[in-house]
Amino acid sequence: MDLALFDPALIERYDRPGPRYTSYPTAAQFTESYGASDYLGAVQRSRDSGVPLSLYVHVPFCASPCFYCGCNRIISRSRSIAAGYIERLEREIEMQAALFAGRGPVLQLHFGGGTPTFFSLPQMEQVMQALDRGFGLSRSPQREYSIEVDPRALLPDSIAGLAALGFNRISIGVQDFDPAVQEAVNRLQSYEQTEQVVLDARRHGFNSVSVDLIYGLPKQTLEGFGRTLDQVIALAPDRVSAYSYAHMPQLFKAQGQINGADLPSSQQKLGLLQLTVAKLQAAGYVYVGMDHFARPDDELARALDDGSLQRNFQGYSTRGGADLVGLGLSAISRIADSYCQNVKTLDAYYAALDTGRLPLQRGLQLSADDRLRRALIEDLMCRDRVDCQRLEHEYHIDFRSYFADALEALKPLAADGLVELGEHELRVTAKGRFLLRAVAMPFDAHLRAAQAPAPVAGAAANQDLPRPAPRYSRVI
Numbered sequence: 461m462d463l464a465l466f467d468p469a470l471i472e473r474y475d476r477p478g479p480r481y482t483s484y485p486t487a488a489q490f491t492e493s494y495g496a497s498d499y500l501g502a503v504q505r506s507r508d509s510g511v512p513l514s515l516y517v518h519v520p521f522c523a524s525p526c527f528y529c530g531c532n533r534i535i536s537r538s539r540s541i542a543a544g545y546i547e548r549l550e551r552e553i554e555m556q557a558a559l560f561a562g563r564g565p566v567l568q569l570h571f572g573g574g575t576p577t578f579f580s581l582p583q584m585e586q587v588m589q590a591l592d593r594g595f596g597l598s599r600s601p602q603r604e605y606s607i608e609v610d611p612r613a614l615l616p617d618s619i620a621g622l623a624a625l626g627f628n629r630i631s632i633g634v635q636d637f638d639p640a641v642q643e644a645v646n647r648l649q650s651y652e653q654t655e656q657v658v659l660d661a662r663r664h665g666f667n668s669v670s671v672d673l674i675y676g677l678p679k680q681t682l683e684g685f686g687r688t689l690d691q692v693i694a695l696a697p698d699r700v701s702a703y704s705y706a707h708m709p710q711l712f713k714a715q716g717q718i719n720g721a722d723l724p725s726s727q728q729k730l731g732l733l734q735l736t737v738a739k740l741q742a743a744g745y746v747y748v749g750m751d752h753f754a755r756p757d758d759e760l761a762r763a764l765d766d767g768s769l770q771r772n773f774q775g776y777s778t779r780g781g782a783d784l785v786g787l788g789l790s791a792i793s794r795i796a797d798s799y800c801q802n803v804k805t806l807d808a809y810y811a812a813l814d815t816g817r818l819p820l821q822r823g824l825q826l827s828a829d830d831r832l833r834r835a836l837i838e839d840l841m842c843r844d845r846v847d848c849q850r851l852e853h854e855y856h857i858d859f860r861s862y863f864a865d866a867l868e869a870l871k872p873l874a875a876d877g878l879v880e881l882g883e884h885e886l887r888v889t890a891k892g893r894f895l896l897r898a899v900a901m902p903f904d905a906h907l908r909a910a911q912a913p914a915p916v917a918g919a920a921a922n923q924d925l926p927r928p929a930p931r932y933s934r935v936i
């Protein structure tokens with residue numbers, strides 16, 4: 461794998477808002493015309509294929525709002541709110557498990573949020589027991605059971621308790637240790653609190669520790685963020701994610717609490733990213749792709765090298781070929797050739813499960829074209845290259861004519877040395893690796909359709925349907 465080369469001028473030139481492609485098509489294409497019968501059809505195809513299952517559990521609660529947050533979460537100081545949620549979650553687990561009977565044990569499980577550690581340890585145990593009853597959990601050392609933790613919300617025995625429940629991977633939200641930034645985003649979290657979680661995780665056998673950072677936050681400076689990066693590197697996490705903050709207060713109410721005048725300029729943000737890349741690469745971290753870095757001996761870095769890396773809703777993963785069952789509020793499932801998302805409000809979630817219905821809200825059945833483009837975009841995101849011949853054989857197309865418009869759009873990027881189109885292969889260069897989104901976007905048929913001129917009167921009726929706001933982001 462080529463080293464990723466950071467070229468600020470090219471990043472400035474080609475960076476534009478776009479999807480993070482944790483799925484293709486993106487959630488912006490999901491519609492409410494997708495219903496329970498579509499889902500059951502996908503489940504049947506999944507059963508026929510016999511692929512393994514992985515699970516995602518969404519815990520929507522947080523004790524206080526971080527002002528930068530764009531997640532679907534419910535702020536509550538009272539932990540008692542979790543009891544009713546867990547009761548419904550158990551029902552959902554039972555209903556979904558009945559559909560997928562006999563497919564366990566599950567080797568991949570992720571708890572995300574919100575704040576999964578909002579649940580007490582006994583509540584977490586209750587949910588894990590329900591998952592075990594329904595799907596069958598694994599004790600194999602090969603299992604990947606991960607959980608996002610908030611160091612501010614942990615008790616001294618929390619990490620030991622999570623290890624006893626079977627978790628062996630941990631993801632820690634840090635964002636920035638600079639007190640001025642923490643105050644500006646309403647997230648006060650000391651280095652010592654975070655260090656204690658890392659030490660506990662190592663002591664209790666967690667074999668992967670991941671840290672999340674955000675650049676572009678209010679009051680962030682090169683000096684302060686540089687210190688944060690040094691502190692994070694001193695913690696020696698296996699993986700580091702550095703996300704770009706996108707200020708969209710019109711979409712995310714909490715962001716309205718951020719003073720726009722405190723935000724770094726695009727130039728300063730580019731400097732923050734450059735510093736991040738420089739410090740992490742100097743410390744030996746490998747750029748995996750799309751915001752993610754890993755130590756060379758980490759499975760993600762090894763998967764990047766051997767071509768087995770996969771893109772998923774959490775970013776990247778090492779196990780491909782599994783169908784994903786999403787459980788809980790707003791959780792997304794990827795089953796066979798379809799995506800499906802749960803309802804996003806507690807009322808709707810409870811109402812569905814209290815009346816014996818799965819809490820499905822919307823989804824998408826992929827067309828043949830969607831499947832082809834998904835395979836291509838996954839190749840770009842995970843392998844930095846597209847094997848054109850493989851796609852031609854698998855999807856019965858002529859690559860150059862099928863993608864003529866996308867290849868035309870890529871010409872300026874090729875002229876600037878970001879991509880190379882060979883006879884049988886499209887390859888992202890080392891300079892292009894920080895602009896994977898820009899390379900992928902020309903292949904996104906839905907994005908191109910959305911960017912096309914507005915339809916004239918009399919065009920297809922569903923063109924007028926309101927679409928959910930896309931969650932686009934950019935590098936700077």
Ligand code: SF4
Nearest residue numbers: 522525526529531574
């Ligand atoms: S960033 Fe995480 S902890 Fe903060 S409000 Fe959002 S989901 Fe909750």
